[in-house]
Amino acid sequence: MSRKIAIDLGTSTIQIYVEGKGVVLNEPSVIAVDRYLNKVTRVGREAAELLGREPEGIEVVRPIRDGVISRFNHTVVMLERFLRKSCGRFLLPPGVVIAVPSIVTDVEEHAVRDAAVSAGMKDPYLIDEPVAAAIGAGADVTADRGSMIVDIGGGTTDIAVICLGGPVVSSSIRVAGDEMTDAIVKYVRNKYSILIGDRTAEEAKIAIGSVWRRTDIQTTTVKGKSLKSRVPVMTELTSNDMTEALEEPVTALIEEICAVIEKTPPELVTDIAENGIILTGGGCQIYGLDKIIKSVTGLPVKVADEPLLCVVRGAGKADKAGLIPSRGKYGK
Numbered sequence: 001m002s003r004k005i006a007i008d009l010g011t012s013t014i015q016i017y018v019e020g021k022g023v024v025l026n027e028p029s030v031i032a033v034d035r036y037l038n039k040v041t042r043v044g045r046e047a048a049e050l051l052g053r054e055p056e057g058i059e060v061v062r063p064i065r066d067g068v069i070s071r072f073n074h075t076v077v078m079l080e081r082f083l084r085k086s087c088g089r090f091l092l093p094p095g096v097v098i099a100v101p102s103i104v105t106d107v108e109e110h111a112v113r114d115a116a117v118s119a120g121m122k123d124p125y126l127i128d129e130p131v132a133a134a135i136g137a138g139a140d141v142t143a144d145r146g147s148m149i150v151d152i153g154g155g156t157t158d159i160a161v162i163c164l165g166g167p168v169v170s171s172s173i174r175v176a177g178d179e180m181t182d183a184i185v186k187y188v189r190n191k192y193s194i195l196i197g198d199r200t201a202e203e204a205k206i207a208i209g210s211v212w213r214r215t216d217i218q219t220t221t222v223k224g225k226s227l228k229s230r231v232p233v234m235t236e237l238t239s240n241d242m243t244e245a246l247e248e249p250v251t252a253l254i255e256e257i258c259a260v261i262e263k264t265p266p267e268l269v270t271d272i273a274e275n276g277i278i279l280t281g282g283g284c285q286i287y288g289l290d291k292i293i294k295s296v297t298g299l300p301v302k303v304a305d306e307p308l309l310c311v312v313r314g315a316g317k318a319d320k321a322g323l324i325p326s327r328g329k330y331g332k
């Protein structure tokens with residue numbers, strides 16, 4: 001029973017991989033819901049366009065929070081529409097591999113499987129995100145040498161040392177891209193007395209986000225509402241502002257990486273010292289993150305090619321890596 005479709009069910013984005021085609025969909029995991037009819041009116045980019053601009057009676061929400069399903073029925077509708085958009089209609093239900101955070105509970109796993117089946121798929125097989133990320137980054141996860149992966153998504157960061165096809169030591173924390181965005185909103189409010197939206201903070205993070213002091217200081221202009229006069233205002237943020245704003249979440253992230261290294265067997269630490277720490281996920285693209293992790297841990301650090309797509313590509317190739325049984329029951 002070959003799996004033809006892979007899905008990264010992320011807090012920020014949904015990505016779908018189809019065997020033979022590659023990544024066919026990469027859209028925000030956002031929906032717009034009519035409050036009166038309790039009906040999904042928009043999904044993906046169309047819904048994200050309404051963020052901060054919702055008309056009366058329309059609520060824009062993320063049905064997936066911290067890597068797990070928070071609104072089951074809405075998640076099913078979102079998956080159905082994304083599958084139809086990216087893959088068309090199926091004569092037979094497709095099998096699917098779904099990447100999930102390594103900290104999900106049994107109840108959360110069942111919710112993911114039930115949502116996949118309700119959306120028209122069969123035999124949903126769940127794979128840990130760091131294992132999928134390692135495969136997508138080109139690491140040989142079945143080898144007897146350790147590989148360390150740090151996958152920084154929207155809702156969670158998954159950290160794992162992988163050897164012989166599975167994680168030896170792993171951790172997952174809810175400090176990731178969303179936490180960094182919140183930190184920017186808080187920083188601008190406290191320092192400049194300006195309230196900006198999550199969308200504005202996200203755009204600033206992408207434009208000039210930095211966790212390492214730059215010699216070539218970058219700037220961007222953000223618009224918001226003054227907390228004093230309650231009128232629209234603009235202010236200029238610099239990459240140094242970003243470094244200050246992101247200090248707290250980045251410190252928490254690095255502390256967790258160090259904690260995983262401390263729990264790793266000495267033989268595997270030696271492998272990591274040779275192979276380096278691999279960074280994947282959209283959050284790892286912030287300037288200087290690799291430098292600061294290397295500075296603290298003393299280990300080589302490298303950012304994977306196209307880090308945002310590593311998880312879904314790895315999930316799509318998991319069967320070729322021998323990690324998915326050709327026959328058998330649901331399960332990780």
